[in-house]
Amino acid sequence: MARYTESRMRHRVVILGGGFAGLYAAQSLGRTSTEITLVDKRNFHLFQPLLYQVATGALSPGDIASPLRFVLNGQRNTRVLMAEAGGLDAIRREVFLSDGTSIPYDTLIVATGATHHYFGHETWAQHAPGLKTIEDATEIRSRILSAFERAEMSTNSDERLALLTFVVVGGGATGVELAGALGEIAHDTLRKDFRGINPADARILLIEGADRLLPVWPPDLSRAAERALIRFGVRAHLNARVTNIDAEGVRFETAEGPMQIASRTVIWAAGVQASPWGKILAQAAGAPLDGAGRVLVSDDLSVPSHPEILVIGDLAHIDQDGQPVPGVAPAAMQQGRFAARLIEARLRNCTLAPFRYRNKGNLATIGRNRAVAELGRLHLSGYPAWLLWVFIHLLYIVEFESRLLIAIQWAYDYFTWNRGARLITGTGKMRPEE
Amino acid sequence: MARYTESRMRHRVVILGGGFAGLYAAQSLGRTSTEITLVDKRNFHLFQPLLYQVATGALSPGDIASPLRFVLNGQRNTRVLMAEAGGLDAIRREVFLSDGTSIPYDTLIVATGATHHYFGHETWAQHAPGLKTIEDATEIRSRILSAFERAEMSTNSDERLALLTFVVVGGGATGVELAGALGEIAHDTLRKDFRGINPADARILLIEGADRLLPVWPPDLSRAAERALIRFGVRAHLNARVTNIDAEGVRFETAEGPMQIASRTVIWAAGVQASPWGKILAQAAGAPLDGAGRVLVSDDLSVPSHPEILVIGDLAHIDQDGQPVPGVAPAAMQQGRFAARLIEARLRNCTLAPFRYRNKGNLATIGRNRAVAELGRLHLSGYPAWLLWVFIHLLYIVEFESRLLIAIQWAYDYFTWNRGARLITGTGKMRPEE
Numbered sequence: 001m002a003r004y005t006e007s008r009m010r011h012r013v014v015i016l017g018g019g020f021a022g023l024y025a026a027q028s029l030g031r032t033s034t035e036i037t038l039v040d041k042r043n044f045h046l047f048q049p050l051l052y053q054v055a056t057g058a059l060s061p062g063d064i065a066s067p068l069r070f071v072l073n074g075q076r077n078t079r080v081l082m083a084e085a086g087g088l089d090a091i092r093r094e095v096f097l098s099d100g101t102s103i104p105y106d107t108l109i110v111a112t113g114a115t116h117h118y119f120g121h122e123t124w125a126q127h128a129p130g131l132k133t134i135e136d137a138t139e140i141r142s143r144i145l146s147a148f149e150r151a152e153m154s155t156n157s158d159e160r161l162a163l164l165t166f167v168v169v170g171g172g173a174t175g176v177e178l179a180g181a182l183g184e185i186a187h188d189t190l191r192k193d194f195r196g197i198n199p200a201d202a203r204i205l206l207i208e209g210a211d212r213l214l215p216v217w218p219p220d221l222s223r224a225a226e227r228a229l230i231r232f233g234v235r236a237h238l239n240a241r242v243t244n245i246d247a248e249g250v251r252f253e254t255a256e257g258p259m260q261i262a263s264r265t266v267i268w269a270a271g272v273q274a275s276p277w278g279k280i281l282a283q284a285a286g287a288p289l290d291g292a293g294r295v296l297v298s299d300d301l302s303v304p305s306h307p308e309i310l311v312i313g314d315l316a317h318i319d320q321d322g323q324p325v326p327g328v329a330p331a332a333m334q335q336g337r338f339a340a341r342l343i344e345a346r347l348r349n350c351t352l353a354p355f356r357y358r359n360k361g362n363l364a365t366i367g368r369n370r371a372v373a374e375l376g377r378l379h380l381s382g383y384p385a386w387l388l389w390v391f392i393h394l395l396y397i398v399e400f401e402s403r404l405l406i407a408i409q410w411a412y413d414y415f416t417w418n419r420g421a422r423l424i425t426g427t428g429k430m431r432p433e434e
Numbered sequence: 435m436a437r438y439t440e441s442r443m444r445h446r447v448v449i450l451g452g453g454f455a456g457l458y459a460a461q462s463l464g465r466t467s468t469e470i471t472l473v474d475k476r477n478f479h480l481f482q483p484l485l486y487q488v489a490t491g492a493l494s495p496g497d498i499a500s501p502l503r504f505v506l507n508g509q510r511n512t513r514v515l516m517a518e519a520g521g522l523d524a525i526r527r528e529v530f531l532s533d534g535t536s537i538p539y540d541t542l543i544v545a546t547g548a549t550h551h552y553f554g555h556e557t558w559a560q561h562a563p564g565l566k567t568i569e570d571a572t573e574i575r576s577r578i579l580s581a582f583e584r585a586e587m588s589t590n591s592d593e594r595l596a597l598l599t600f601v602v603v604g605g606g607a608t609g610v611e612l613a614g615a616l617g618e619i620a621h622d623t624l625r626k627d628f629r630g631i632n633p634a635d636a637r638i639l640l641i642e643g644a645d646r647l648l649p650v651w652p653p654d655l656s657r658a659a660e661r662a663l664i665r666f667g668v669r670a671h672l673n674a675r676v677t678n679i680d681a682e683g684v685r686f687e688t689a690e691g692p693m694q695i696a697s698r699t700v701i702w703a704a705g706v707q708a709s710p711w712g713k714i715l716a717q718a719a720g721a722p723l724d725g726a727g728r729v730l731v732s733d734d735l736s737v738p739s740h741p742e743i744l745v746i747g748d749l750a751h752i753d754q755d756g757q758p759v760p761g762v763a764p765a766a767m768q769q770g771r772f773a774a775r776l777i778e779a780r781l782r783n784c785t786l787a788p789f790r791y792r793n794k795g796n797l798a799t800i801g802r803n804r805a806v807a808e809l810g811r812l813h814l815s816g817y818p819a820w821l822l823w824v825f826i827h828l829l830y831i832v833e834f835e836s837r838l839l840i841a842i843q844w845a846y847d848y849f850t851w852n853r854g855a856r857l858i859t860g861t862g863k864m865r866p867e868e
Contacts, residue, residue, distance in 0.1 A: 042858065043579060043583060043858045044858075059496075060494035060495060060496035060497065061494060061495075062493075062494030062496075062497075063494065063496075067627075069624070069627035069628070070627065073626040073627045074626070079629040079630075080627075081586070081587060082580075082583040082586075082587070082858075083587060099587065101587075101589075145477060146516075149477060149516040152515070152516075153515060153516070153517060153533070153535075155535075190503070192507040192508070193501075193503035193504065193507045193514075194503070195513040196513075424476065424477045424478070424516075
């Protein structure tokens with residue numbers, strides 16, 4: 001690795017993606033003698049773990065997004081480009097942007113993440129949007145709120161039932177949090193808002209393929225989550241396999257046979273797929289991929305045949321103790337910090353121990369006042385877990401922006417039982433009648 | 435008016451539009467023995483005077499919008515319908531919704547407001563969006579921020595100049611506030627954010643047809659506004675008439691001859707036009723209209739031949755002391771309250787003095803720390819006017835939601851020189867290269 005120190009130019013690091021992995025890498029390199037270019041097609045970092053709160057009207061998009069330039073403007077060695085990176089020459093060490101310009105690198109960090117995956121059923125996407133972007137969240141928010149509005153106007157009882165039926169596909173952390181928030185909206189938030197319908201009549205279904213919710217969590221917390229959801233009127237269907245989603249609703253298979261649920265609001269929280277950069281790295285740098293298109297990285301997070309290309313975050317597949325490291329924000333942050341330390345170590349001709357994910361715990365909220373938490377051997381549920389969830393998320397947010405706005409918004413909403421960001425935006429129209 | 439009390443049914447009031455006029459009418463009727471239906475195509479009330487702050491990234495949409503159902507959910511005599519009202523039978527006293535249902539009324543209050551007006555140049559709309567809706571504001575925000583992003587990427591100096599040239603058409607209160615906020619973004623907010631460009635190089639032009647800014651304000655405040663804008667790098671062009679707007683920029687005529695300004699970001703703050711309900715009332719109820727399509731109402735705000743139809747807010751044209759009552763939020767609120775008092779008076783067979791607008795003052799901010807204020811004979815400018823502006827807007831907002839979030843957001847932004855809601859949203863892409 002002597003090559004790095006021979007050059008009299010500063011070591012050039014190009015980072016693709018400003019999510020948790022890419023941003024933490026950029027921040028950790030802030031005080032080193034590298035020259036950093038962060039490329040993202042959006043101009044903001046998104047605090048993705050709270051996206052479901054935008055989708056359910058508790059927070060505004062601006063509350064969970066920080067302009068990347070603002071977050072990084074104190075680092076004089078860092079420039080931010082709002083652009084789409086679409087190609088790679090791994091021999092000449094250049095990344096190509098969609099406008100044709102190329103950016104040379106000494107180390108490339110690819111942190112472009114993942115997107116929804118409908119397992120080949122792409123027609124489901126229009127009826128069951130997933131939750132990855134700000135636009136996804138405001139679209140889902142509009143659909144949920146419009147369903148109640150249309151139910152209030154409807155004179156047909158079948159149609160009203162379908163409008164008041166909400167289906168969340170996928171019983172992992174995102175699905176559980178979405179279903180819980182939906183339950184809270186129906187039972188608490190909108191309680192006094194309608195005259196023709198009772199929002200608490202809403203049916204909320206959570207469909208999961210495994211035999212329990214939160215299948216990668218300890219079983220006792222799965223049961224705690226299911227109990228907490230029942231309190232909010234959420235019914236979980238386990239061992240269920242979705243076979244069709246269309247304008248009429250959802251069809252799925254269970255042990256008791258097939259079920260058809262009439263629903264106008266279906267949300268997809270089931271599958272994710274690696275970003276297209278998996279394929280680009282496979283073609284241009286011979287990177288091996290797993291079945292979901294993620295890059296099978298070495299134990300230092302590099303592409304096996306290209307030590308100068310690191311892959312971090314949801315796009316990376318790395319096994320640890322026989323299990324893949326999960327695609328969660330703490331893992332992405334740790335990988336971002338590791339990538340920065342690795343570059344520093346190489347510049348100094350030092351070696352670094354392989355990457356190890358340190359699982360500090362898992363947390364999921366379930367509506368108002370309830371959560372489940374796994375902290376090693378300590379398992380919490382209910383109110384104590386919820387307080388812990390609030391505390392930890394505030395810590396992370398404060399780290400970014402030193403702003404207490406979300407704390408105050410939550411405190412206000414908590415004491416007034418309100419969700420202030422209940423806006424139906426977009427086309428300015430309700431979804432046309434199917 | 436005896437008819438109103440003869441009926442044993444409750445008096446049915448239908449209100450079209452949940453802006454300041456319609457919402458204040460609904461709230462003022464909250465404790466009366468009427469039965470109120472408020473119809474709006476959106477599910478929220480918009481605090482329109484702060485819309486320019488969303489367009490310039492200082493506030494999020496959720497901060498200036500309150501769900502109508504939430505604002506009115508304490509009034510048991512009020513129902514809210516999210517629907518578009520598209521027709522009227524003034525003889526049978528029924529309003530038709532776009533889904534075909536009809537709503538009978540005893541008194542109809544039309545408060546559907548106004549929209550942009552391009553004086554017959556509809557092709558200008560795509561190049562110079564106006565600022566009336568949340569979607570307008572987020573679109574303008576995306577265009578402003580994307581222009582800086584594209585300038586950072588651009589290698590062509592002419593293109594970079596056009597990207598860093600911002601034109602606001604219309605030097606009334608909205609235009610002045612927008613231009614001032616643009617100046618603040620270029621000189622303060624983005625100061626440290628770019629590496630290839632200096633945001634303070636941005637040129638900001640404000641084009642006004644009259645011989646001074648804020649033409650309906652006292653001349654000394656027009657001069658104060660112009661001085662304050664210069665401080666933020668905003669150049670005002672007076673006595674200027676726009677003759678063309680296209681993808682290349684703006685052409686306008688001045689006393690010195692025609693000028694062509696290359697600009698990629700043009701914002702329309704010039705003309706407004708009455709909502710389509712002006713025409714509907716003319717056809718269905720014989721309402722007389724003015725040149726801008728507003729209804730020429732009687733001195734009790736009713737349609738001359740239909741005392742049971744009231745028109746309030748920006749859709750109403752009423753002269754007072756030889757001047758039309760201006761289309762501002764305080765006038766709309768006063769008309770909403772008057773409409774409610776009139777209905778109550780009629781139900782009691784009382785008479786009410788004609789409507790009179792009480793001008794409590796005019797206020798416009800100009801970027802950070804500066805404003806102009808007219809309070810009768812007292813004219814303020816600079817910092818004292820700005821403090822007054824902050825205080826008055828907080829009072830109004832607190833009236834709606836008792837929430838202090840905006841105060842805290844502003845305080846935070848003020849002390850950190852930040853604008854937290856700098857999101858480029860929408861298609862997820864930058865505007866395609868022209």
